[in-house]
Amino acid sequence: MMISHNRRKILQASGALAAATSVPLMARAQAAAPRVVVIGAGFAGATLAKYVRMWNPAIQVTLIEPNPTHVSCILSNLVMTGALGMSTITLRYDNLRNKYGVKLVADRAVAIDSVNRIVTTQTGNRIAYDKLVLAPGIDFDAVPGLDTAVLPHAWQAGPQTLALKAQLDAVPAGGTFVMSIPPAPYRCPPGPYERACLLADTLLRRRRAGRVIVLDANNDVVAEPHTFHTAFQTTYASVIDYRPSSVVTSVDWANKTIHTNWGPIRADAANIIPPQKAGKMVVAAGLLGTNPATRWAPVNPLSYESTVVPNIHVIGDSQGTGQPKSGHMANSQAKVCADALIRYFAGEAPDPAPMTNSACYSPITSTTASWLTVVFGYDAASGLMKPVPNTLAEAPTPSGDHYEDMFGWANNLFADSFS
């Protein structure tokens, strides 16, 4: 946290903080357009910026993002196999700027002063906000001995996606590929299992007679159990060796050895996906509170406002409502947050009954895909987002139709989020 604790106390004592947060909004809005600042232009941040501007162009939106384009994790496992090129998953920000008038700042946020409501960027730019939205995605725990420059996790898409493809392409005939799955919750519940299937499919199609050892820190398949158990036990029975409750304790890549709670494993190639937590800016802003076990930002699901620091909202993978960490869901939450911000500047309370949903398509082979879907509704009694009965489901069987629908879904999700 960048502001000193003392300063905050003094401000609080003098009532300045209370005044700053409760000044009638009319006064602010009449003085100037309300200012929303967003950190991170992934699925969550891009959607938020677009929808606030589309729904209310009287609100000024500044979007801070160091990367010139967004490389989508969605469909990135198909870049790993060579089925798609990087251009398919590279999404531009032009429309956010040109069509919706979002102010893009090509920089990295490094500090947040939540009392004076100022974000500082790497280049020393200071940007004031009335409402701040954090959408920085995920950060990783260190795995002892793991150098992700050598062994990419590719759990953020980009250069690492191609580095993982290179790993796969270099597996020798009869070789062993070891991949690991972190404890839940992590980004994209079915994602690691999808990746295991596509690694196996690629080895089979290339007639490498290799093996894929899947080390799952969880005691069972986390998402789409029917689909993935079937895939592991039948489709890929000769390739995939699925090992639940297996935790990577360290990596010794000089000796091509992965150490686990069950002992060492020799590998020719590896994809270690580390345990995950909220993005760094969430931690820097003090949004995780004082319990060191908290890994995701606690928020009010009506507005996604932090329950720890006022006027900072957290959406996408970094928030901790327990809803699945997917791009589809990040987009969904961004709309609830955008609507709540618009109502806030209009002096209104958030929608009391927000709904969100997720729909993910997972390729299972090079020609078939499965899907996973759920709808969440706000439960006023508990104050939580809860799955609506009968909506959580996986496709009964992977199919070519689903594989085709996957591209229609992805194209619409990409466009709804970024253009």
Place this chain on the structure above:
Amino acid sequence: MKLIRMTLSGASALALLVAAAAAHAAPPAGRLLAAQCAQCHGTNGQAVSGMEKLAGESEGEIYKELLEMKARIKPDEIMHRQAAGYTDAQIRLIARYFATGGKTSTTTVSTSTSSTTTTGTSSRSRSRNDN
């Protein structure tokens, strides 16, 4: 000269007032719910590819289809699961929002969008109705 300046300042004051008023506009009913369809069906129901367009479909049509879907969920239809997530009243709001393009009046369906009723409907998404 003086007059022009006065007019300008008057205009900018008006612009400020308009901006302030716009900043205080409350969202129309159904907009947030309908936006939750856009991940697959496109922003404002204007699908870019492969999925059914919802913009300009009639209120009755969308309402009836969604109610049928949730009444008889087929395990292989992802959309049936989605429909099951919403109450009849929520579905009514969603249908009305798409039919009217967000205008609160339900009697006038905008002519600019009514022509798109069938263009975005793929053969696959139409087939989900023959149950």
